Amino acid sequence: MNGISYRLKVASTLFLFILIGGCNSSSKPEWEKRNKELIEEYGLTVRELPDLPSSSVATNLEVGTSINFQDLDSLQLYPGVMAKIFWGNGNLVSVLELEPNSTIPKENVPADRFLILTEGSIDFIGDGNTYKMMARKREEPDGTHSGTPRIDFIYQDKGSQSEIVAGDTGAKVMEVYSPIRFDYLEKMGVDELPSETKEQTSKNEPTVVPNKVYDLFDIQFTQLTEGVFARLVSGGDMQLSFVSADPNSKSPAHIHPEEQITILLRGTLKETVLDQEMELEPRDIVLVPGNVVHSGVAGELGFDALDIFWPVREDYLNKQQAALERYHEIIPKDAKPELVIDGSKTEPTLTFSEGPKWMNGKLYFSNMYFDQNWNADPKKSSIVALDPDGTYQNITEGKMQANGLYPYKNGNLLVCDMIGHRVVEMTTSGKVVQVIAETYNGKPIDGPNDIITDAKGGIYFTDPQFTMDAEKFQPGRAVYYVSPDKEVTRLVEPNEFAMPNGILLTPDGKTLYINNCYDDESWYPVDSSKENFVWAYDVNEDGTISNGRKFAELRLTGNVLDRKGKSSSADGMAIDTMGNIYVATYFGVQIFDSKGSFIGMINLPSFPVSLGFGDEDMKTLYIVSYDKVYKIRTNRKGYVNYL
Numbered sequence: 113m114n115g116i117s118y119r120l121k122v123a124s125t126l127f128l129f130i131l132i133g134g135c136n137s138s139s140k141p142e143w144e145k146r147n148k149e150l151i152e153e154y155g156l157t158v159r160e161l162p163d164l165p166s167s168s169v170a171t172n173l174e175v176g177t178s179i180n181f182q183d184l185d186s187l188q189l190y191p192g193v194m195a196k197i198f199w200g201n202g203n204l205v206s207v208l209e210l211e212p213n214s215t216i217p218k219e220n221v222p223a224d225r226f227l228i229l230t231e232g233s234i235d236f237i238g239d240g241n242t243y244k245m246m247a248r249k250r251e252e253p254d255g256t257h258s259g260t261p262r263i264d265f266i267y268q269d270k271g272s273q274s275e276i277v278a279g280d281t282g283a284k285v286m287e288v289y290s291p292i293r294f295d296y297l298e299k300m301g302v303d304e305l306p307s308e309t310k311e312q313t314s315k316n317e318p319t320v321v322p323n324k325v326y327d328l329f330d331i332q333f334t335q336l337t338e339g340v341f342a343r344l345v346s347g348g349d350m351q352l353s354f355v356s357a358d359p360n361s362k363s364p365a366h367i368h369p370e371e372q373i374t375i376l377l378r379g380t381l382k383e384t385v386l387d388q389e390m391e392l393e394p395r396d397i398v399l400v401p402g403n404v405v406h407s408g409v410a411g412e413l414g415f416d417a418l419d420i421f422w423p424v425r426e427d428y429l430n431k432q433q434a435a436l437e438r439y440h441e442i443i444p445k446d447a448k449p450e451l452v453i454d455g456s457k458t459e460p461t462l463t464f465s466e467g468p469k470w471m472n473g474k475l476y477f478s479n480m481y482f483d484q485n486w487n488a489d490p491k492k493s494s495i496v497a498l499d500p501d502g503t504y505q506n507i508t509e510g511k512m513q514a515n516g517l518y519p520y521k522n523g524n525l526l527v528c529d530m531i532g533h534r535v536v537e538m539t540t541s542g543k544v545v546q547v548i549a550e551t552y553n554g555k556p557i558d559g560p561n562d563i564i565t566d567a568k569g570g571i572y573f574t575d576p577q578f579t580m581d582a583e584k585f586q587p588g589r590a591v592y593y594v595s596p597d598k599e600v601t602r603l604v605e606p607n608e609f610a611m612p613n614g615i616l617l618t619p620d621g622k623t624l625y626i627n628n629c630y631d632d633e634s635w636y637p638v639d640s641s642k643e644n645f646v647w648a649y650d651v652n653e654d655g656t657i658s659n660g661r662k663f664a665e666l667r668l669t670g671n672v673l674d675r676k677g678k679s680s681s682a683d684g685m686a687i688d689t690m691g692n693i694y695v696a697t698y699f700g701v702q703i704f705d706s707k708g709s710f711i712g713m714i715n716l717p718s719f720p721v722s723l724g725f726g727d728e729d730m731k732t733l734y735i736v737s738y739d740k741v742y743k744i745r746t747n748r749k750g751y752v753n754y755l
Contacts, residue, residue: 156365164423180397181395181397189299190214205287209284210276213277216274219273220271225287227267229263229265230284238273239272255482256464260700267321290423292309318347319344328343334431336353337364356667357381360410362410363408370424371401372399374420376395378394379413384406438711439703443746453504453740453741462739466480466684468723468736469519475734476495476525495527512531514527514530515528516722519753523540524540526548559579560574562574566621567753569596572615574590590602608642612626613627614626615627619687622651624648626647628644629679629682630681644665665710679698684723688746696719714735720737724752725751729749
């Protein structure tokens with residue numbers, strides 16, 4: 113944007129800016145009257161921030177009106193570096209596109225900065241250290257590959273050294289500054305800038321360590337309102353809120369003294385500022401000054417957005433602190449997933465790990481074979497025993513494509529022989545002792561998946577019919593109970609669940625949990641009312657179940673919501689002695705308390721498939737993910753029903 117076009121832009125928007133943010137005006141503009149009426153109508157409480165400095169630089173955003181990012185003018189900031197820049201009163205945002213191997217020269221940053229890498233890779237050189245930063249998109253899983261997304265970011269306080277070199281494929285970077293960076297405005301042709309920046313006198317303690325690289329997906333979700341969660345990161349006087357909103361969720365009319373810039377990233381959002389209703393689409397930007405009434409309603413796909421606040425919202429900090437305290441009651445503050453096995457590099461090779469269970473000092477799990485198109489091969493599958501020192505070996509190989517495992521009597525294992533259409537008892541040397549279940553109503557069971565035992569010696573297992581057979585033996589996907597005398601009962605109607613997968617019993621044996629892996633998916637076309645929940649049932653005296661109800665709503669990824677799917681890919685589950693449950697999903701390991709309230713999420717480099725507690729104290733959570741096994745320490749003791 114050249115100087116003339118910028119001054120024309122300012123001339124057209126300055127009046128509205130003065131009306132909305134005009135703290136120096138003695139008049140009572142019309143908007144203020146209407147805002148006051150709405151505050152009274154909704155019963156809102158006005159808070160003031162008396163020490164907040166005002167800016168004499170007009171924003172290039174029209175208050176209460178959206179503008180799409182694509183409609184902003186581009187500026188060559190440095191050779192090979194193009195920028196689109198927008199700002200409010202306290203924050204400036206610069207979105208940069210770097211050509212391969214281009215450089216942003218060494219500098220001392222003139223304001224506090226968040227630098228977020230959204231695409232590609234960079235070498236970030238700061239304060240004598242070089243950091244490799246990267247971003248990757250979510251990988252659609254197949255039978256042999258999986259990959260969770262990654263977005264690296266770093267926070268720097270004013271005066272920190274910075275130099276950036278783009279990788280061989282280039283990079284896209286978002287910078288957020290507070291206060292506004294005047295040298296960028298000079299390059300845009302903005303004249304008559306103040307000689308110095310007015311800074312906030314009191315600053316918050318940043319929630320992240322300066323000059324340290326973080327993965328955004330390692331930041332825990334904080335629930336803001338019903339159906340609206342955010343990953344919050346705060347600097348000294350600015351706050352980034354990466355919002356994930358459920359379909360049709362609402363943010364009721366509210367006010368806050370902090371200025372807000374919203375950037376819609378995915379989905380749709382109906383945003384209302386005062387009486388101005390806007391239908392926002394991805395890359396739309398909206399500025400909301402402090403204490404102006406606004407609200408929002410998510411579209412049918414939900415939405416992801418970045419809200420930038422100036423200064424930091426104390427109410428959000430309080431919510432974040434409360435959420436983190438709950439999470440760290442379960443997962444220690446410094447605990448991170450540790451890679452135990454990389455089965456792509458060690459022998460025996462792992463392909464698709466499943467069903468980990470700890471018994472007698474070892475972790476046992478299935479090593480299922482799939483090709484990229486999900487074709488199975490029992491001859492290439494095995495069951496593996498992992499020792500505490502990280503060594504592992506096959507206890508059986510080429511006999512069956514096992515799925516879920518569970519400790520059974522006499523130190524043996526219950527094994528779901530998925531392709532063999534049966535549940536068997538097996539020794540830890542790989543010998544099949546007996547067949548537990550293989551038919552229902554005189555026909556073979558299709559594909560036993562996950563399994564658990566009750567205190568009476570009864571067995572529950574799921575059958576999502578995830579087999580290679582074109583025609584199935586049973587009329588639909590179901591859940592079964594095998595009584596102690598080996599009588600098989602079907603517990604739910606066929607296809608009541610689109611794909612029942614993980615299954616758990618509470619330690620008292622009174623409640624059975626079942627999750628729904630897929631629903632309304634084009635390649636697995638069974639419509640189900642079960643949706644993306646873990647479902648709870650009362651357990652009756654005879655092992656049957658009743659009173660089915662929603663227990664825990666699983667968080668969905670944006671790629672699923674965008675195709676109007678309901679799949680969380682909920683797979684294996686684990687439970688601790690206090691009734692908290694741990695669910696392997698596309699998003700990560702989602703943790704819920706005994707009442708079904710979301711607690712937090714464990715992020716992994718690849719999609720978690722299943723999990724189980726282990727080690728001598730049963731406080732280590734082992735997580736299998738395709739060809740890898742991870743572990744993380746917890747503050748809770750896992751529950752396993754050892755008969």
